Amino acid sequence: MKASQATRKLTTMALLAALSIVLVALIHFPLFPSAAFLEYDPADIPIFICTFLFGPMSGLGLTLVVSIIQGTTVSALSGPIGIVMHFLATGSFSLLAGNIYKRNHTRQGALIALVCGVLVMTTVMVGCNLVFTPIFMGTPVDVVIDMLVPVIIPFNLLKATINAVITYFVYKPLGRLVHLEEKGGFAA
Numbered sequence: 175m176k177a178s179q180a181t182r183k184l185t186t187m188a189l190l191a192a193l194s195i196v197l198v199a200l201i202h203f204p205l206f207p208s209a210a211f212l213e214y215d216p217a218d219i220p221i222f223i224c225t226f227l228f229g230p231m232s233g234l235g236l237t238l239v240v241s242i243i244q245g246t247t248v249s250a251l252s253g254p255i256g257i258v259m260h261f262l263a264t265g266s267f268s269l270l271a272g273n274i275y276k277r278n279h280t281r282q283g284a285l286i287a288l289v290c291g292v293l294v295m296t297t298v299m300v301g302c303n304l305v306f307t308p309i310f311m312g313t314p315v316d317v318v319i320d321m322l323v324p325v326i327i328p329f330n331l332l333k334a335t336i337n338a339v340i341t342y343f344v345y346k347p348l349g350r351l352v353h354l355e356e357k358g359g360f361a362a
Contacts, residue, residue: 183228186352187236190220194240199248205332209325211311214333217244218264222271222291222341223348226284230272237264255310259302266298267291267334284345288338292331299330 175183198217204210221240225233238261245257252259271291275283303326308315318326 182352183232186227187224187232190224191236191240191243194218194220194236195243195248198244205329206325209321209329212325212329214336216337216340218267218334218337219340219344221264221268222288222337223345225268225272226275226287226341226345227349227352229276230269233268233272234265237261237268240264252310255306259299259306262302263295263298263330267295270294284342288342292334292338295334296327296330300327 194217197219198215202213202215204212205214206212217240221233221236224236241257241260241264244260245252245254249256268291271287274287274290277283278286300322303318303322304315307313307318
C-alpha cells in the first residue's frame with residue numbers, strides 16, 4: 175500500500191470512528207417501552223462502512239477503538255461490560271460480513287453479507303445478554319431468559335437491520351467519496 179493510500183485509509187477510519195461517537199452521543203432512544211435500557215443508536219453504521227471499504231480486520235480494529243472510546247465517554251454507564259458486549263457483537267458482524275463481502279463485491283454479495291452480519295450479531299447479543307446482563311443489572315438469569323423472545327432478540331434484530339439497511343444505501347456513495355471505486359465494490 176502506498177503512503178498516500180495508507181494515509182487516506184487511516185484518515186477515513188479516524189473520521190468514521192469520530193462519526194460513530196457523535197452518532198451514539200446524539201441519537202439514542204428505546205425501541206421497546208418494556209425495556210427502555212435497550213436503546214437504538216446508529217453508531218455501528220460507520221463501522222459497517224469501514225468493514226466494506228477496508229475489510230474485516232479494519233472493521234474489527236475500528237470496532238475495538240470505538241468500543242473503548244464509547245464505553246469510557248458517551249456510554250460510560252455501561253462500563254467495561256458495555257465495551258466487551260459492543261466489541262463482541264459488532265466485531266462478529268464485521269468479521270463475518272467483511273469476509274463475505276470481500277469474496278463477493280456485488281450488490282448481492284453486500285446484501286448477503288449484511289443479512290449474515292445481522293444474524294450473527296443478534297446471536298452473539300443473545301449470548302452476551304445471558305452472560306453479562308445478570309451481572310450488570312443484578313438480575314437473575316431467568317429474568318433475562320424470559321426477555322429473550324419478546325424483547326432482546328427482536329430489539330437486536332431490529333437495531334442491526336436498521337443499521338445494515340442504512341449501510342447498504344450509503345456505502346457506495348461514501349466509497350466513491352474516498353476514491354475507492356477502483357478497488358471494486360458493488361455496482362451502482
